[in-house]
Amino acid sequence: MRVEIWSDIACPWCYVGKARFEKALAAFPHHDAVEVVHRSFELDPGRAEGDVEPVVTMLTRKYGMSPAQAEAGEDNLGRLAAAEGLDYRTRGRDHGSTFAMHRLLHFAKEHGRQDELLQILYRANFAEERSVYSEGAERLVELAAEAGLDTDAARRVLADPTAYADDVRADEREAAQLGATGVPFFVLDRKYGVSGAQPAEVFTQALTQAWGERPPLRLIEQRQDEADACGPDGCAVPRG
Numbered sequence: 506m507r508v509e510i511w512s513d514i515a516c517p518w519c520y521v522g523k524a525r526f527e528k529a530l531a532a533f534p535h536h537d538a539v540e541v542v543h544r545s546f547e548l549d550p551g552r553a554e555g556d557v558e559p560v561v562t563m564l565t566r567k568y569g570m571s572p573a574q575a576e577a578g579e580d581n582l583g584r585l586a587a588a589e590g591l592d593y594r595t596r597g598r599d600h601g602s603t604f605a606m607h608r609l610l611h612f613a614k615e616h617g618r619q620d621e622l623l624q625i626l627y628r629a630n631f632a633e634e635r636s637v638y639s640e641g642a643e644r645l646v647e648l649a650a651e652a653g654l655d656t657d658a659a660r661r662v663l664a665d666p667t668a669y670a671d672d673v674r675a676d677e678r679e680a681a682q683l684g685a686t687g688v689p690f691f692v693l694d695r696k697y698g699v700s701g702a703q704p705a706e707v708f709t710q711a712l713t714q715a716w717g718e719r720p721p722l723r724l725i726e727q728r729q730d731e732a733d734a735c736g737p738d739g740c741a742v743p744r745g
Contacts, residue, residue, distance in 0.1 A: 522702030529708035545676035592632035601638030611669040622652035
């Protein structure tokens with residue numbers, strides 16, 4: 506079974522939702538048979554690289570909050586993150602374009618390190634003092650190395666604005682086609698969708714339902730007299 510998760514590194518609910526989903530997946534009896542694929546979704550796709558501002562400033566400008574309301578929201582998110590065992594800086598974070606990070610995540614996917622890099626990017630964005638936006642490409646190269654990726658290759662990806670750009674845009678178009686207007690957005694076997702950072706028990710229910718409704722394997726019509734195979738008791742003897 507495949508679970509696809511559309512998310513953005515700048516999204517605190519994606520950070521929390523990933524932890525809740527993983528809690529449910531770890532307890533799911535068939536977790537070894539579940540493939541998790543992370544998809545790209547930018548909350549601020551029109552923002553230019555290098556256009557960085559404090560999170561509280563962005564919240565007051567974009568959502569019409571007062572600074573006090575924005576700070577209260579951050580405090581609440583900090584408490585929810587802590588309940589999932591996550592670190593969260595409620596003050597002093599900044600906000601910027603995540604496009605380069607999404608391109609790097611597609612590069613990481615090719616090397617089997619996508620989930621590792623995503624978790625590192627979340628931690629860097631939400632829990633660490635250093636910025637993933639204002640320090641430039643070398644900061645992302647450091648994080649890519651921490652995820653086990655080749656630094657020279659990661660540096661080349663970040664230096665080429667077209668590298669994996671089509672993959673990011675394809676994910677975003679697909680999200681729109683599926684009806685996703687926000688993230689996190691979870692799609693199970695292309696049959697069920699779960700929107701938002703739901704409690705772990707909701708993800709457990711979704712996994713159980715999707716698994717239970719998987720169609721049984723149907724064998725095509727075949728000739729039994731030529732269906733040679735190997736099994737626990739040995740292999741069929743070739744017939745002359």
